[in-house]
Amino acid sequence: DTGVSQNPRHKITKRGQNVTFRCDPISEHNRLYWYRQTLGQGPEFLTYFQNEAQLEKSRLLSDRFSAERPKGSFSTLEIQRTEQGDSAMYLCASSPGTVQPQHFGDGTRLSIL
């Protein structure tokens, strides 16, 4: 059990640029989740995958956001045309099933200049 891995740990970019984050879940965890955490707040749910199927997207995810999990293993979260309000910590979690606890990665901290 090597834990949930997220890359990069930090990303600084200019407003208007596209960014992509990667999440590698714990092996054999077929549930994968993305959350976003802004300063001083708890994480908020963004989206959920069961294997390669994306089963729910929060209304927090505008059309500029897209997430994929092509082979049911790693996942990517892409933000197009970044805005100042996208600055946050993006957290990925995985679990072997919906009744088991979710385990979180160390997150990707995004800063928009």
Place this chain on the structure above:
Amino acid sequence: GIQVEQSPPDLILQEGANSTLRCNFSDSVNNLQWFHQNPWGQLINLFYIPSGTKQNGRLSATTVATERYSLLYISSSQTTDSGVYFCAVRVDYKLSFGAGTTVTVRA
């Protein structure tokens, strides 16, 4: 959606002191997790506790699901206990987090 309220919002402790953090939630939940977020932003699982009491070293937690609250106890606090403690409840598959309790332990 479900509401999760944590209290107190901030807590300052002298090293060695004991404390209790509270989490109230507004509806029935499938389970509840407590996390510690350290100063580097890492979210560490503390407890998975849909009901009952669990202990792990100096930490223990109790969830009374029928009354919709959970408590986290920190005993003999250490400076390494500093950080933000989050309660998160699961409805279906997604976690809903409270705003957290920021704990500062002074030497």
